[in-house]
Amino acid sequence: MKIIGKDRYKRFTSGTHVDTAPQFSPSGKYLAFLSSRVEEGMQVFIMSVDGGEAVQVTKFPQGIMSFNWSNDSNSLHVIARVNEEDLDVLLNSDKDKAPSYVLEPVEFKKHKSKKEEMKVMRADPRVISEGYCREGTSYLDGFTQPFIINISEFDHDDQEELCEVIHIGEMGFHYSLGVFNLDDSAIFTSRFKEDPAITIEQDILRIDVDNPKERKLVGTAFGWVNNFQLSPDGKFVSFEAKRKDKTYDNEQIFLVKASSNELEEFICVTEDYDRSAVQSLWFDDHTLLFLSPSNGRINIHKIDIESREVESVVEGDRNINSFTLSTNKRRIAYAVSHVSFPSDIFWCENDGSNERRITEANKEYLNSHLPTKYEAFTYTRDGQNFQGWLLLPNGVNQPEQKMPVILEIHGGPAVMWTPHEITLWHEWNVMTSQGYAVVFCNPRGSDGYGIDFRASVFKNWGSLPAGDILKGLDTALEKYSFLDSDRVAVTGGSYGGYMTSWLVTQTNRFKAAVSQRGVYEFISFSMTTDIPIWFEKQYEGETIEKFTEIWEDFPVAHIKKLQTPLLIIHSENDFRAPIINAEQLFWLGKRYGKTVEFVRYPRDGHELSRSGEPRHIIDRINRLIGWIQKYIGN
Secondary structure, eight states, X not given: OEXXXXXXXXXXXXXXXXXXXXXXXXXXXXXXXXXXXXXXXSEEEEEETTOOOOEEOOOOTTOOXXXXXXXXXXXXXXXXXXXXXXXXXXXSGGGGOOOXXXXXXXXXXXXXXXXXHHHHHHTSSOOOOOSOOEETXXXXXXXXXXXXXXXXXXXXXXXXXXXXXXXXXXXXXXXXXXXXXXXXXXXXXXXXXXXXXXXXXXXXXXXXXXXXXXXXXXXXXXXXXEEEEEOTTSSXXXXXXXXXXXXXXXXXXXXXXXXXXXXXOOEETTTTOOSOOEEEEEEETTEEEEEEEETTEEEEEEEETTTOOEEEEEOOSXXXXXXXXXXXXXXXXXXXXXXXXXXXXXXXXXXXOSOEEOOOTTHHHHHHSOOOEEEEEEEEETTEEEEEEEEEOTTOSXXXXXXXXEEEEOSTTTOOOOXXXXXXXXXXXXXXXXXXXXXXXXXTTOSSSOHHHHHTTTTOXXXXXXXXXXXXXXXXXXXXXXXXXXXXXXXXXXXXXXXXXXXXXXXXXXXXXXXXXXXOOHHHHHHHSXXXXXXXXXXXXXXXXXXXXXXXXXXXXXXXXXXXXXXXXXXXXXXXXXXXXXXHHHHHHHHXXXXXXXXXXXXXXXXXXXXXXXXXXXXXXXXXXXXXXXXXXX
């Protein structure tokens, strides 16, 4: 494996702001990207590939979410959240024109102060009319709308005004990022049929660029439709969605004819491929490349849209988390995470040969910190085969003393973990560096093992996958004699938080537990989460009518049996699994005299462990380790 030298790198931007989502124009002249360098949030900036200053081309009041280039490089298609007032300002830019901060500094300060005051007042009081009203850590203001930014007259050396904004959506609906057709006369996109809080059904639309009111319905899809891509010959538009109105279905690749102007049946090219297919890209007129989580690995595959034959292109015992193609399609570049490093960029020829490692981003750190090592094991339960892994401190082969164990449980439930999981790399290394062995597995409900495996936990989040997890733990304890079966802790986040609290209310075998951002009672969860319709479909029906039927699946229903010391970690702005669930679990634990502690993180949301405030991220991992160490040592 050859590593490319640093002299091949070219730096385009610098500073303390965030620059992200870079895209070269099809013409090869410009680089467009999103940047936080202005007050209004993420905006599109464009710079010449030859260097020089980046120029701001958008000024959306709530920022830009994502964008795509047109094929002729004269336009950008962007998605942004706007309310009626925002839209009026965007389409009538003179209404928001600020005085010169040089020529009229006093007037400029007054204008800025008034804008800030109006922004605060707009959310005080906060009037909510949509069920889909919050996401991430923020309340939403308006609708996700599609626009076209005309940059045909963009002058990098003398650009004084922002580019023309063309609204092509319809207020009252939420759209996703679409793609231009070959001659840039239309955009294919998707739009939720109604409030996303009550439906995951979306219309696929063909919108005429010159006459945006000409929105042709070409079909209906299910799930969170995304990743519209145009085939090189312009004949097809691909996108990813679910095949049925079932939340446990694999992610599928669909095709619609780019010439479509009326309702038609979509082509599901991955229908016979019993794995998820995501981040698909066209390789040629007949072939799509895609990522596929499968059997504890994530690799690049390709599918022929006519024969539906799937072949592996880039494979290995690792996770490929994203990839792209060179302009001439001769090379594939991809981001890899591995147990031995958090993430680096590789490339290879388009047939997977001649792989080279381009970066060693953490070389200095890894020279002084040995990363964890792993061993894989398999086991069987109910005639079903399972994968499990053991993580150990590097350098430890046969410990002289018994090692305490931390059982980790993934979220989802339709997630697939591997020892190369990028979001857990730091956490697992902290655990093993403190002398713990980490055990995890992929129970039924996980992605990567087929639709039947995923569907197994439909209407059964608790007992079935819990048995798979405990069997995995028992297998590891039997296989590795140096593991201490008397000192085992358990932790997990989201669905893993649910399962952590489920296990410690069903068995007393764990000496410590840390439940993170979990779901503990389904009725309040289903009516306060930002994805209520998704959960209704997990339990196939309106949860308020199923209270008696599903009560036994609530961890809080079994709280009186809790004997394990339990730490509950939750973020106050968690809109995916609202903190009310953690409050219920904690109060009931105290009510019945259990050993429970509750740690709340203000401002952060469901992504605390991955992208929360840095101080909170450090505090969380320290409290997690500290609680386990308190009860099982290290």
